Amino acid sequence: MMKRSPERGLFSWYRIFSVFWLVVIALQWIDFTEPIWLKQTTSITSATLLTVAAVEMLPLRAVWRWLLKAVIVLFVWRIVLVGYGVYVPEGRFFPDQLQGMAQHFTPYIWFSLSTWALFEIALELLTSKKRVLLFLAADLVAFAILDSFTPYYLWQNVAWTVFAGLGWLVSLHFRVFQLKYPHGWNRLWRQPLKIGANILAIFACVLLLGVNMPTVSPVLTDPYTAWKNRTGGSGGGVVPAAASVGGTVTFLAQDEVISGYSRDDTELGGGFEFSYGLVMTVDTSVRSYWRGETRRNYSGKGWSDGEEEGRQYDIYEGPSTGEVLMPEDTPDPGKLETMRVEQTITMQNEEVYPVLFGGYSIGGAEILDEDFENSATMMWAPKEAELHWSPVMELASSSYEPDRRLYPQKYKVVANIPLIPLEEVRAASFDELYAGAETNEYLQIPRNFPERVSELARQVTAEGDTPYAKMELLQAYLRQNFEYTNKPDLSRKESEDFVDGFLFEIKQGYCDYFSTSMVMMARSLGVPARWVKGYAPGTQPNYENMQRFGEMDTAYRVNNADAHSWAELYFGDYGWIPFEATPGFDAPVMYEQEDGSIVTSVDLTQSGGGAAAEDAGLLDWISPKALRIISFSALAILAAWAVYRLRSALYYGFYRLRLGRPLTLSEKAVLETQRLLRRLRHRGYSRSGDETLREAFARWKLEKPELQAALDGLLREIERASYSPQAFSESQWRIVRELTRKLNLQTRKRTKWRFAGRI
Template sequence: MKRSDEPIYWYRVSRMIWVVILGMQWVRFTEPIWFQQTTDIVTWTLIIVAAIDLLPIASLVRNIGKLLSVAIICRVMLIKYGIYMPYGRLFPDQILQMLMEFIPYIWFALITWLVLELISRLLLTRKYILLFLAADLIAFAILDSFTPYQLWQNVAWTVFAGLGWLVCLHLRDYQLSYPHGWRRLQQYPFEIIFNILLIFAGVLLIGTSVPSVSPILTDPYTAWKGRGGGQGTGSEVQSAISSAIKDKDPDAQGVLSGYSRDDTELGGGFEFNYSPVMSIDSPLRTYWRGETRHIYTGNGWADFDKEKRDYEVFRGLTTPAGLTHEQAGNIEMREVEQTITMQSDETYPVLFGGYFITKVSLLDEGRGGNPKLSWAAKEGELRWGGGFRGSQPDYPVKYKVTSEIPVIPLTELRGASYKHLYAAPIDEVYLQVPSSLSGRVKDLAEEITADADTPFKKMELLQEYLRMNYVYTNKPDISLRRSKDFVDSFLFEVKEGYCDYFSTAMVMMARSQGIPARWVKGYGPGRLPDSEDMRGRPALVTTTAYQVNNSDAHSWAELYFGEYGWIPFEATPGFTAPLLYADESPEEAAADESEPQEPVEDNVVEEEPSWLSSNSTAIRYVSLSIILVALAWLLYQLRERIYYGFVRLRLGRSLTYADKIAYGTLRTVKKLQRQGFERHGHETVREAFERIREEQPELSVILDHLLQKYESAIYSPNTATNKDWLSVQQLCHRLSRINHDKK
């Protein structure tokens, strides 16, 4: 028997759709650690083999078709990506080539085919389907907890496909067990589909509306990872994934986020790494400044070995108080102490702190040796171990810095002219522009800033333009790049990117307008413990320090404004530099300190990630609309019961069958009036029916029967029965339907 003749062929089709959806969740999970050609081969194999399996042909023919499709898919994809270049005759030359060059890619396709075959043959009952779905969800839960991946979307699609599969299975069983009932159900396809959609909409609405709740207990993995006081970079699983991602793309497309060691080649993309770096006990929320760069090469920023630094070297656990800063400005400073506790065993080239650092003390108990610190007063960098590559002493686990945070007189600075700000000679190193930077970058900067009359106002316009006209993504499409210059390609070709793109463009466009600028990298502020957690679980909260993760790694621009010194500018969309302003009222400043704003991290603007975060509002509206339509439809279906409920309330007693017959008939008369039949105020029901009979003789039989039931209920001493009431209902429905169809 061919498949098209089988009574449950529809179930085979729907089941395969759900299986493909489930399979795509695993393809999506493995995509970052697979070559793109492998992902495409598996994806197309999954879809095409599933489609061939549904064809109404013999099993042997289907399997031959699947085998040929696997070979064709591998051939097409490998040619597309330049891995396989056919030459010679198809047989035997190209066949021999394919046998050698298709490995290992063809194994992925064959395994995908094998998995589909196993699912088709083994998952035949509800029990096995539930076990399969449970294993799927448990696997995603483990991977979500123990790896850097965020797999909520995969879980949501798995639940969706699993529910759909089980619903189809239930309907198939009903069809086989009750064929007569199934044929009756087929008369109401809209009602069945609508009820299924209603259930799914309710699930989605609940899922997207439930608020996030912090965990009451720490899971064993997190507790194990933090058993050493929060030290450690994470698990071996994350390291393995990091290595796999780096191996996948040697051009850094997909490296993990974190503090960059090499900025000579900017571009590409990255995956988010949420492992902890440090916790910082600070009375103020600031950027945690690391290094600066001032030589732009057209591809990135020159390594610090090629940038001249004048170092002041200190040895020992504590630097003398009062580290000097060049070009710090003459504005008011606020002094704060910040204690940094490292939670990573990596060695960084600098010590971090708020800008400007004036003193540092190493707090490691029992630290021996005589560590070397190098202070670059011009750049504001405190380099660890002398700042040179090669062997370095153990990076301190805990240290304290004293920082001076500038209080910016914003109104005064906005009014300062170029002549006033740059009366003294400008250090040309901060105006350096390579020959690779095209003139259209300068032209664009001039056009953006044309309406401002002071340097600071011009830079505010430039900052706002970058934030409003370019898209943040951690995976920019670098295939759009044509220009050799990184900034030029970003502004005019790629038009999307992350902090390195925006901050570098801000620096170079500022320089093109004669404003000294430099590039800074470090970390964003991080997060404080959730205030609700602190209120609800005070015994579990041991610190109020900012938690900084590798996902907080960040870069920004600093622009020089003469006597006002270096001022940070944040051109990356979604980020706000935590600055202090002299124009801010004391009450606002106190509020900022007591309740710091939630910092915006790179992960809040992650691409793909999560369809949920970007589309949850749309999902809620769609789900709510479906539920409202369902309620309206339900009210329409129950309109008669609602009507008789109101009649009962008006009479103040239960309705007899005679009452229902009388009010039901009168309700039908009113419905006929709305359909065009007139009933004068003095007319009885009999008179109205006789006039309708004259206009439409074909309704005579129904009208006579309905009139007889009505008058019997009103005037006869006999008690009306439920049978009489059901008969009147049928007559009223027939009368309304016939007249409606005629209209």
């Protein structure tokens, strides 16, 4: 028969400490995943962990703790996801909002529930020194591997894990000592400051050394890095991206559908696996989407390629002079002011791309690759704002060398980042924006385009008075009502049209689904739109690491998983403005305020601006950070309330820890009376040092005769508890509690009367 652990189901100081140390370790993993996960995923996971841990520390029965956890975690889900705009409450709480929450909380709640489950499993299993040591070893080995083989700097995470591990082991050691040697624990408890000061000093030294350890470059190269460098940085698993066939470049498809820059967009849909192979690094002062190509002709299944659409090119070829090329046919920016930003792109693979990438509209380029010093072929399409790189001419020339690379490894582009006057363009009407404009090619819609898509677009944007306001409503609708996934359930699809199937049947997908729907719904409303593909900004080393290590590269790291598509909408003299309909992505658009200041789209979202701000609810005006503070404050208030309600249990629990054994009923009666005497002293019922309890009670009865019955009954029971050789019974203990409560209430009324009399 399995022996039941004395800790299970009991509330003790060790339970509180073990929860605390486990939370510290878990937060290190959440800190590691922060650059990988969406912000809302990190927030909801952190809030769930802290909520569950706080409730676990309460001295409640297990069933009440589980119930309380479920209720508060549900509340946290709502607070965080509403704060991030993932879900907008509509209708009554039951059943409208409950149904809405069930649809929009995924996939975030799965991360939350997984965190909760792992926390509970770890807390249940880690009950011995051997298990805790194995758990810590697994954590440290995992952090060491990630620190060595990834760009993440995890030494501080290791230091905090070691700190928490030592704390956990010390706590466990003291708990075992308390259970095994209760008398020795009592003697140890009499000198808590001396023991605690030594422990804290050791912990502080470990933590300070770990956090402030200087970085040291590795003396040896680890085997994985050496093998990776030997295979050209690909890791040994990349099929060559391009091959020469009959004087043209044909891009080879991968056997496995993985994320990356799309080569064929004629038939969109399906699923894919994320690939995190590094594509390029971008050194720039302004965060941006790295724009590649645009498409304008929609077939109902996808987008026609550039050759079918046709392009007018300005061709540049010859030696690189070191000067930035400025195309003569660059479109007039109209009413828009632009910010000139230089961006240096360094490719990290051997693939050949059809374009040179850059932030927004490229105004010029300079090749920095030595292999292309004397020959660089670029084709500028000013209408589409695309800078094509063509190795075709070089392939056809007699001087072509088969082993020579076909794509520059490093180049610099000059991007003209528009500064959009948001209030001005938001107020512009259809006539002001499109009167006399020739935009029919960007309003193309197939003949068999489903009418219900157009009708849905009209319904969603009905409250918008201007084109820009309508597009904000449309963008918000797509972001808030459809699920992002890289593997949509295609079994739901019945419609032959890609957009129609997404909006009404599949209702989930990735960027191609959202961006194509945004473009086509905008066109159905008369707003010119085009589809753009390229890369999301990627990741940049965090500020703390850049401050600490001056030699750290600050460039954005863009990998295959950052491949992305979005919509650009045309607003007359204000030009093409990016719109991001995909949840979890934020197009880094720059807006010029009326006071001349520059803000980004992310700043506007966090400050309560953006789509449909006038109709936003109370919580939508609060930033996600403020919402987290509110939720944590609410949990603190709940914890304080629970402590107040359970103050008696905590009071006796403290003395139980001091004694190292359960309290007898007579001891509880004495402690309860002592607590009452402390309260009475603050209410004016003084007792001199040489006065016995019987004498004090007699004097108080003369001052306040209505207290006589309660004082006599309590005195009788407390003398039995203190001096009688017979065991104090449960019924007597209930009498003591009832009398102390009665006296507490009677004397509280007396205090109010005395205060009123003074007035």
